[in-house]
Every structure is written in C-alpha cells, then in structure tokens.
Amino acid sequence: MCGIFCLLSLSPTHFEWDKTIYEHLKRRGPNLSQDLTVTGKNPCYHCFFSAHVLHMRGLLTPQPVRDSTGNVLLWNGEIFGGLPVMPEENDTAVVSQRLSSCNSPAEILSVLSSIRGPWGFVYYQKAGHFLWFGRDFFGRRSLLWKFDADAELLTLTSVAAQTSEADQSAWQEVPAIGVYRIDLKAAKEAGSVTFEVYPWTNAGNDVLFTCSETIRDSVPNSCTAVMSQSGLTLTSPVCPLNMSIPQSLNETDIHPNLNSSVSVLEQLLTSRERNDEVNCLIDALSEAVKRRVQSLPFEVLNDSPPDSEHASVAILFSGGVDSMILAVLADHHVPAIQPIDLLNVAFRLQEPKKQKESAKKPKKHRNTCTDSKTDGAGQTSSPFDVPDRVTGKAGVKELQDLNPERTWNFVEINVTQEELQKMRHERICHLVHPLDTVLDDSIGCAVWFAARGAGFITVTTDGDQRPFTSSAKVILTGIGADEQLAGYSRHRARFKTSGQGGLIQELAMELGRISSRNLGRDDRVIGDHGKEARFPYLDEDVVSYLNSLPVWKKADLSLPRGVGEKLLLRLTAKRLGLGQSAVLPKRAMQFGSRIAKMEDSHEKASDKCTRLLTG
Ligand SMILES: *[C@@H]1O[C@H](CO)[C@@H](O)[C@H](O)[C@H]1NC(C)=O
Numbered sequence: 001m002c003g004i005f006c007l008l009s010l011s012p013t014h015f016e017w018d019k020t021i022y023e024h025l026k027r028r029g030p031n032l033s034q035d036l037t038v039t040g041k042n043p044c045y046h047c048f049f050s051a052h053v054l055h056m057r058g059l060l061t062p063q064p065v066r067d068s069t070g071n072v073l074l075w076n077g078e079i080f081g082g083l084p085v086m087p088e089e090n091d092t093a094v095v096s097q098r099l100s101s102c103n104s105p106a107e108i109l110s111v112l113s114s115i116r117g118p119w120g121f122v123y124y125q126k127a128g129h130f131l132w133f134g135r136d137f138f139g140r141r142s143l144l145w146k147f148d149a150d151a152e153l154l155t156l157t158s159v160a161a162q163t164s165e166a167d168q169s170a171w172q173e174v175p176a177i178g179v180y181r182i183d184l185k186a187a188k189e190a191g192s193v194t195f196e197v198y199p200w201t202n203a204g205n206d207v208l209f210t211c212s213e214t215i216r217d218s219v220p221n222s223c224t225a226v227m228s229q230s231g232l233t234l235t236s237p238v239c240p241l242n243m244s245i246p247q248s249l250n251e252t253d254i255h256p257n258l259n260s261s262v263s264v265l266e267q268l269l270t271s272r273e274r275n276d277e278v279n280c281l282i283d284a285l286s287e288a289v290k291r292r293v294q295s296l297p298f299e300v301l302n303d304s305p306p307d308s309e310h311a312s313v314a315i316l317f318s319g320g321v322d323s324m325i326l327a328v329l330a331d332h333h334v335p336a337i338q339p340i341d342l343l344n345v346a347f348r349l350q351e352p353k354k355q356k357e358s359a360k361k362p363k364k365h366r367n368t369c370t371d372s373k374t375d376g377a378g379q380t381s382s383p384f385d386v387p388d389r390v391t392g393k394a395g396v397k398e399l400q401d402l403n404p405e406r407t408w409n410f411v412e413i414n415v416t417q418e419e420l421q422k423m424r425h426e427r428i429c430h431l432v433h434p435l436d437t438v439l440d441d442s443i444g445c446a447v448w449f450a451a452r453g454a455g456f457i458t459v460t461t462d463g464d465q466r467p468f469t470s471s472a473k474v475i476l477t478g479i480g481a482d483e484q485l486a487g488y489s490r491h492r493a494r495f496k497t498s499g500q501g502g503l504i505q506e507l508a509m510e511l512g513r514i515s516s517r518n519l520g521r522d523d524r525v526i527g528d529h530g531k532e533a534r535f536p537y538l539d540e541d542v543v544s545y546l547n548s549l550p551v552w553k554k555a556d557l558s559l560p561r562g563v564g565e566k567l568l569l570r571l572t573a574k575r576l577g578l579g580q581s582a583v584l585p586k587r588a589m590q591f592g593s594r595i596a597k598m599e600d601s602h603e604k605a606s607d608k609c610t611r612l613l614t615g
C-alpha cells in the first residue's frame with residue numbers, strides 16, 4: 001500500500017498544497033516519502049508528484065519512479081499475476097519499464113489490462129505531454145480528484161482531508177470505469193482539463209452508456225470527460241456475469257427429516273454436481289488467498305525467516321462464513337509456526353441502562369447491553385459481548401479444532417464511545433471523505449478500529465487477558481462475497497418481488513458499484529494504519545469462476561436464512577471442515593459490532609452523517 005499524490009498546475013504561478021493531506025499520505029506509506037516536480041516549458045505546466053511507500057518485505061522500491069526518458073510513475077498496487085515479475089525485480093519497477101516501452105495508447109492499455117491485482121496509478125508520459133491515471137477494474141485502490149478552476153490546479157490523491165471550508169464537496173472518487181488521459185498541451189491551450197476515458201469493456205454489457213452515466217456525476221467542476229474517439233478499451237480481467245435464468249426452477253428437494261441447517265448442507269453435498277462446483281471454488285479461493293499471504297517469489301530473496309512471535313497476516317473476523325473460510329485457507333498457506341491474527345471489533349453502549357421493563361419492546365431489549373450482568377446460563381457477560389464477538393469466539397474454537405497447532409490470536413477490540421468520537425474526529429472523518437453517509441461512518445469506524453488491531457488476547461484458560469497489538473501488515477477482508485453470492489437481505493427482497501431475473505439484475509449492479517460503495521473507502525481506512533487490505537473474494541479468477549455460474553448455483557433463496565443465501569459458500573465452508581459457522585445468517589458489520597447502536601437516533605443508513613463533519 002502506498003500513498004500517491006499528484007498536483008497538476010496549468011498556471012505559471014507558484015502553487016501551494018494542503019499539508020494535512022501530506023500527513024495522511026505518510027501514514028499510508030510510512031517507510032519512504034519522496035517528492036518530484038516536473039516542469040514543462042512548451043507547453044508550460046508543473047506536475048508535482050509525492051509518493052509514500054509502505055515497505056512490505058524484501059527491498060524497498062523508492063517512488064516516484066522516473067525512467068531514463070523522463071516519464072514518471074506513481075504506483076499504488078500489487079501484481080498478483082498477469083505480468084511476469086522476475087525474482088530480482090520489484091513490481092513498481094516492472095510496471096515502469098513496461099510503460100516506458102509503450103509508444104501508443106493501445107500499448108499502455110494492453111500493459112494495464114494484463115495486470116492481475118489491485119492498483120491505482122498516475123503516469124506522466126513526457127514525450128507527448130500526457131498524464132494518465134486510473135484504478136483497477138474493481139477499484140480496489142482509492143484515488144480521488146479535485147479541480148480548482150481559479151488556480152487551474154488538478155489534484156489526484158489516494159486520500160484527502162475533510163475540511164471545514166466551503167468546498168466540502170470538492171473531492172470525489174475517480175470512477176473505476178477505466179483509465180484517463182489528459183493531453184497537457186490541449187489543457188494548457190483551453191485553460192481547462194479534459195479527461196479522455198478509455199473504459200473497461202466486458203463483452204455483452206453496455207459499457208459506454210454506463211460509463212457516461214457514471215462519469216457525468218463524478219467529474220470535477222469545470223472539467224470535462226469524453227470517451228476516447230479511438231475506440232480503444234481496457235480488456236476486463238473477468239468473464240461476464242452468467243445471466244441465464246432456469247427454464248423451470250425446481251424447488252430444492254430437501255429430505256423432510258432434516259431439521260438442522262448443517263444436515264441440509266450435508267445432504268446437498270452428496271450431489272456430484274454440487275461437489276464439483278464446491279471443489280472449483282475452493283481451488284480458486286485457495287489460490288487467491290495463497291497469492292495474498294505468501295511471499296511473492298521476488299520478495300523471498302531478502303526476506304527474514306518466518307517469525308513465530310508476530311503474525312504477518314490478519315483477518316477482519318466476525319466468525320461468519322466469509323471470514324471463517326478466509327481463516328481456514330490462510331491456515332493452509334501461512335507458515336505453520338506463524339500466528340494468524342483474527343481482528344474482532346465490538347462497540348459498547350455509552351450509558352448502559354437497566355432495561356428490565358423493556359421486555360415489552362423486544363427490539364430495544366435486544367440492543368441493550370448492561371455492565372457485567374449475569375445471563376441465564378450463569379455466565380457473566382460483558383457490554384462488549386456483541387453478536388460478532390459471540391460468533392467470533394465460537395469461530396475461533398472451530399479453527400482451533402481444525403488446526404490446534406496454529407497460534408490463533410483472537411484479538412478482542414473493545415471500543416468505547418469516547419474513543420470512537422475522538423478517533424472519528426481526528427482521523428476517520430478524513431479517510432471516509434468524500435463518502436458521507438451514516439453507513440459510511442459506521443463501517444468506516446468499525447473497519448478502522450478493527451484494522452488498527454489494538455485490543456486484548458486471552459492468555460490463560462481462566463480467561464485472563466493481556467493487551468495486544470497486531471503487527472500484521474496484510475489484512476484480509478471478506479468483502480465481495482455478499483455482493484456475488486446474494487448475501488444481503490435486499491437480495492431476498494428482490495428475489496421475492498422479481499424472481500431470479502430480478503436477483504441477477506441486482507447482483508450485476510452491485511459488483512459494478514462496489515468500488516464507489518466500499519472499496520475506495522475501505523482502502524483509505526485500512527491504509528491509514530500503514531497496512532494493506534487484500535480482498536480474496538475479488539481476485540480476478542475467483543470472480544470469473546463465480547460469474548460463470550448461473551445464479552441459482554450460488555444462492556437458493558427458496559431455502560431459509562443461514563442456508564439459502566451464499567449457499568455455495570456455505571457448502572464450501574462445510575467441505576473445508578467447518579460446522580456451525582457455515583450456517584450463520586448474514587449480519588452486517590454495523591449491526592454485528594453494534595456500532596450502529598452507539599448513536600441514539602432514528603437516522604437511516606443512507607442519510608448524510610453529520611458526525612463526519614469537522615467544521
Ligand atoms: C516501516 O515503517 C513502519 C512504521 O513506521 C516501521 O515499523 C517499520 O519498521 C518500517 N520498515 C522499514 C523496513 O523501515
């Protein structure tokens with residue numbers, strides 16, 4: 001993970017930039033910061049580049065990279081495949097070399113299309129006075145833009161800052177619909193910036209239409225975006241979504257005596273066809289996790305031997321089926337002597353109230369936590385025993401049973417109202433920006449505290465805890481599973497009202513907007529700790545496999561909750577040896593961690609969140 005920043009000035013005057021952003025970038029890339037300014041004489045412009053590198057392992061590669069002909073690359077990405085990277089090379093250098101040898105836009109697009117893995121980049125092509133930038137197909141790395149028309153300044157950055165000035169709305173996420181090219185000569189003459197868009201194509205989709213819709217709302221004020229007249233595109237790294245609808249939808253035939261969800265899964269797994277699908281998914285996911293947790297070959301050379309004290313991999317862990325599968329697969333690929341950190345976040349209510357009388361309001365009652373009360377079973381429970389904590393604890397037991405040799409650090413991250421307010425104000429509001437809803441606030445805060453990894457682990461069988469901070473720089477998250485396998489309750493609603501056809505439309509739409517809904521924000525939030533988010537469910541091969549399957553093999557919403565949604569994933573979990581966690585119903589993070597209950601109000605998830613404003 002790196003923090004990248006580029007400021008393009010079309011006016012000859014001296015330019016200033018916001019130093020708070022510099023601090024935010026430095027947190028993303030704490031190991032090396034370097035700036036570089038390029039000045040064009042004819043046409044006259046300045047490009048200021050600032051790069052902040054997070055050292056993962058092996059040798060540190062300085063950025064910005066300037067090649068011998070004066071081209072400059074800012075690269076915030078990982079190559080997990082697609083471009084050969086030799087053991088003695090580093091991926092930033094490989095991308096730079098590849099791009100240097102390109103003479104035409106078609107060649108640039110071909111290099112970018114070939115890369116498997118997340119990226120955001122800015123590339124200055126000196127000979128033609130072009131500035132290129134963009135994000136990978138899913139938008140797994142953040143990139144924001146803003147244009148100041150008076151000063152003729154365009155800014156591109158991984159992370160921005162919330163300001164109390166009037167220009168609150170100025171920052172926007174660069175839509176992950178393709179890559180963009182600015183002709184600096186033309187911009188200079190016009191005094192304004194035009195972005196030439198080279199879109200991702202995915203055979204069968206009406207890409208150009210969707211792109212122009214998306215971009216109309218997202219281009220900075222006073223700038224214009226136009227589809228490239230060349231007709232050139234980037235090739236989608238995944239196959240298109242299988243839109244087929246069954247001729248007759250057979251109700252899944254479940255033996256009437258099967259009254260537990262686990263036995264339903266067991267029965268389904270006896271089908272040969274289901275088995276093949278499960279095995280294919282395991283192969284793809286396992287490979288995706290492996291690429292993300294093992295040293296890449298070119299990193300191995302200078303790596304120190306695996307460390308038995310400190311984990312290098314952590315997982316955002318609720319104990320639900322998505323995170324459990326990641327944990328099992330990470331266990332297969334992380335060296336046996338290394339611990340794996342399971343990050344589990346819980347928020348407590350500020351003022352626990354005695355709510356005996358609230359029994360008549362069952363919903364309220366469920367949401368109320370009281371201090372060290374005793375529950376029915378005679379065990380003390382804590383105000384942090386939120387739903388995700390309870391399932392997390394059960395999940396780690398299953399993992400310990402599966403591999404007792406592994407050190408599983410179940411990190412209990414207990415967050416108080418005071419700390420939440422403090423850190424939201426100091427840090428999180430800047431990272432979530434320019435997203436701004438109640439949901440962005442809830443998830444942004446929950447992910448930030450989880451990724452920080454500071455909490456407690458239990459050290460004795462008596463339950464004694466000691467403070468613990470995760471040292472892992474790689475954080476796996478389960479994002480993408482619900483979007484692809486129909487995990488959300490809105491999928492059920494859609495299925496009920498409009499059947500398989502409606503469900504397919506919903507799934508197609510969700511994968512398309514995951515960059516603007518989630519990924520940019522999560523990348524900014526996790527990157528703030530000098531850690532790198534990795535998303536195995538959004539690995540190109542995993543998505544391709546899931547896309548190739550018809551929807552009814554991924555989910556069967558005629559089956560009950562806890563089985564039907566993400567059915568294929570639940571079968572996969574069962575096959576991997578998991579038990580009860582395979583049949584936990586989906587619980588959104590803001591509810592599972594109880595952060596949504598911190599704020600005592602009737603706000604909707606889509607409302608603008610005033611708590612995020614610093615002003
Ligand atoms: C990178 O920065 C982090 C955070 O400051 C530090 O813990 C780590 O030792 C640094 N690594 C190197 C190789 O300098």
Ligand SMILES: *[C@@H]1O[C@H](CO)[C@@H](O)[C@H](O)[C@H]1NC(C)=O
Binds near residue numbers: 059060089090093
């Ligand atoms: C990165 O790769 C380039 C080209 O292979 C090499 O010249 C450079 O020394 C490498 N940098 C580091 C820090 O390994």
Ligand SMILES: *[C@@H]1O[C@H](CO)[C@@H](O)[C@H](O)[C@H]1NC(C)=O
Binds near residue numbers: 250
């Ligand atoms: C439904 O059952 C029939 C007959 O068993 C079969 O031919 C057809 O492929 C099934 N449809 C689906 C969607 O599984």
Ligand SMILES: *[C@@H]1O[C@H](CO)[C@@H](O)[C@H](O)[C@H]1NC(C)=O
Binds near residue numbers: 258260
């Ligand atoms: C579930 O089925 C098992 C045997 O199949 C039976 O022993 C048990 O009583 C059943 N439970 C319920 C709640 O029906």
Ligand SMILES: *[C@@H]1O[C@H](CO)[C@@H](O)[C@H](O)[C@H]1NC(C)=O
Binds near residue numbers: 385412
């Ligand atoms: C954190 O919360 C858990 C409840 O899930 C509780 O058992 C533990 O004592 C808490 N730890 C601290 C240090 O507050």
Ligand SMILES: *[C@@H]1O[C@H](CO)[C@@H](O)[C@H](O)[C@H]1NC(C)=O
Binds near residue numbers: 548550
């Ligand atoms: C979509 O799924 C159906 C049913 O399994 C299959 O026959 C068809 O080949 C798939 N289409 C694509 C494009 O993969």
